[in-house]
Amino acid sequence: MTELRSLFDAQHRASRETADLSVAERRDRVRRVQRLLDQHGEAISAAVEADFGVRSAALTEVADLLVLRSLLKQLLHRVEAWSRPVRVRTPLQLKPARAFVQRQPLGVVGVISPWNYPLQLSLGPAATALAAGNRVMLKPSELTPRTSALLAELIRQAFAPEEFTVVQGDADVAARFASLPFDHLFFTGSTAVGRKVAQAAAANLTPTTLELGGKSPCIVDASADLEKAALRIAHGKLLNAGQTCIAPDYVLLPRGREDAFAAAWQRAVARLFPRFDGNPDYASILGEGHLARLRALLQEAKDSGARIEQAAAAGPPGSRQLAPALVIGPDAGLRLLREEIFGPILPVLPCDDGDEAIRYINARPRPLALYWFGTDTAARDRVLARTVSGGVTVNDTLMHIVHDNLPFGGVGESGWGSYHGEVGFLRFTQQKAVLVQSRWSAGAMIYPPYGQRFRRMMKLLRLL
Incomplete structure (x- = not known):
C-alpha cells in the first residue's frame, strides 16, 4: 500500500504544481501511446494470445487495436479544438460582462481495466485522460498477466511515473487502488464489482465512470x-x-x-x-x-x-x-x-x-x-x-x-458516464465557469440599501 500511495502522491503533486498542460504536451503523450502500439504491436498481440490460450493476432487487431488506433488519431487531430475555452452567451442583465468555460485537466485519473479487451479498454480511457491533460494510473486485470506485465514495462519506458504509470496486482490491490483519492476513477467490468468500486470511491467523493455489462x-x-x-x-x-x-x-x-x-x-x-x-x-x-x-x-x-x-x-x-x-x-x-x-x-x-x-x-x-x-x-x-x-x-x-x-456508456445497472470522442475528453475535464466583469457592473444596481432604485431594477428584471 505504501508504494501504491507513493505513486499516487507523486502524480498528485505534479498535477497541482502544473495544473494545465499545453496542447503540444498533450499531443506528445498521446503520440507516445501511439508509438508504443506501432513499435510493439506484435509482442503485445502475442502476450494477449498467450493469456487467452487461443486468440489470433488478427482477432486482437479487430477487437482491440482497430478502435484504439482510430481513437488515438482522433485525439491527436481534435485535442487543440477540444481544449480551447468556449464562449457562452451573456444574459442582458449581466452585460457588458463576458463569460466563457475554461477546459482544464481534473488532475489524477485512475483507470481499472478488464481482461476481455486488455488493450482497447485500458489504453483507450488512459489516452483520453492524457489528452485532457491529466496524470494517469492504470490498474490492468490480473487475469491477463502477460499482457499486463508487458504494458507496465512499455509504459515505464515511455513515460515518467508522474505522467502515466501501471499498477499490477490481484483483487486486493484493485480494492486499494479504488480507495485512492483520485480526481476521477474510470472502471470497466462487471456490475457486481462496479458497485464495490463506486462504494470505495464514494468515501473520497471521487467521481466515477462505470462501464459495466448486463443483458x-x-x-x-x-x-x-x-x-x-x-x-x-x-x-x-x-x-x-x-x-x-x-x-x-x-x-x-x-x-x-x-x-x-x-x-x-x-x-x-x-x-x-x-x-x-x-x-x-x-x-x-x-x-x-x-x-x-x-x-x-x-x-x-x-x-x-x-x-x-x-x-x-x-x-x-x-x-x-x-x-x-x-x-x-x-x-x-x-x-x-x-x-x-x-x-x-x-x-x-x-x-x-x-x-x-x-x-x-x-x-x-x-x-x-x-x-x-x-x-x-x-x-x-x-x-x-x-x-x-x-x-x-x-x-x-x-x-x-x-x-x-x-x-x-451505460445507464442504470449497465453503468454511468460515457466516453469516446469529445464526450470522453470532457469526462476527464473540469469545465470551469469564468465571468469577466466589465468596468461598469450592472450588479451594482442591486446592492443594498434596498430602496426605490432597487425596486425599479427588480421590476425591470422581471420584464426581461
Whole structure:
C-alpha cells in the first residue's frame, strides 16, 4: 500500500504544481501511446494470445487495436479544438460582462481495466485522460498477466511515473487502488464489482465512470431478413467467443420463426467459423472457472428441457474453445436469463409481437446495448422511443462502439458516464465557469440599501 500511495502522491503533486498542460504536451503523450502500439504491436498481440490460450493476432487487431488506433488519431487531430475555452452567451442583465468555460485537466485519473479487451479498454480511457491533460494510473486485470506485465514495462519506458504509470496486482490491490483519492476513477467490468468500486470511491467523493455489462437484447422484427440478421448477430455474439460487454445476450423473435432463425444461425456460424477447436480466430474462454460456469448454464438449460443446438461437440481435454450454443425457449427462471452470459451461448425467446418484446426488456435492468433488426421504420422508432439503453445499433451489432463521435456508456445497472470522442475528453475535464466583469457592473444596481432604485431594477428584471 505504501508504494501504491507513493505513486499516487507523486502524480498528485505534479498535477497541482502544473495544473494545465499545453496542447503540444498533450499531443506528445498521446503520440507516445501511439508509438508504443506501432513499435510493439506484435509482442503485445502475442502476450494477449498467450493469456487467452487461443486468440489470433488478427482477432486482437479487430477487437482491440482497430478502435484504439482510430481513437488515438482522433485525439491527436481534435485535442487543440477540444481544449480551447468556449464562449457562452451573456444574459442582458449581466452585460457588458463576458463569460466563457475554461477546459482544464481534473488532475489524477485512475483507470481499472478488464481482461476481455486488455488493450482497447485500458489504453483507450488512459489516452483520453492524457489528452485532457491529466496524470494517469492504470490498474490492468490480473487475469491477463502477460499482457499486463508487458504494458507496465512499455509504459515505464515511455513515460515518467508522474505522467502515466501501471499498477499490477490481484483483487486486493484493485480494492486499494479504488480507495485512492483520485480526481476521477474510470472502471470497466462487471456490475457486481462496479458497485464495490463506486462504494470505495464514494468515501473520497471521487467521481466515477462505470462501464459495466448486463443483458443486451436483440429484437428481430417481423420485417427482418433472417439470413442477414442471423449473420450479424452471430458475428456480434461470437467475437472473442462472446466475452464482450456489448455482445448480444438474448434474441427476441416473432413466435413461429424459431426454426427458421435456428437454421439461419447455423449457416451463419458455419460461414464465420468452419471449425472451432484449434481455430485461431475463435478465442478461448479465458479460464477454467469461467468455462465451468458457462457449461453449468448450458447443463441447467438442458435439465430444464430447453431445446439446445450446439454447433460442434466438445473439444479435446484441456481445450477452452466452447462451441456456440443456441438455446430456444428457455424457462424464465434459468440463470441463463438472469445473469450476464459472457460467452458463446445465445437464448432465443419467442414473442407474440413487438409490444411484448418491449415489455420484456423494460421489466429488466436497462441494458448497455440494444440491437434491432428489420425494415419497418415505425416499429423501429417505437422501440427507440419506448426503451432506454446505453447505446443502439440498428440492423447490426457492436458497431456503435466503433463510431468515434458517438458516446459509449451505460445507464442504470449497465453503468454511468460515457466516453469516446469529445464526450470522453470532457469526462476527464473540469469545465470551469469564468465571468469577466466589465468596468461598469450592472450588479451594482442591486446592492443594498434596498430602496426605490432597487425596486425599479427588480421590476425591470422581471420584464426581461
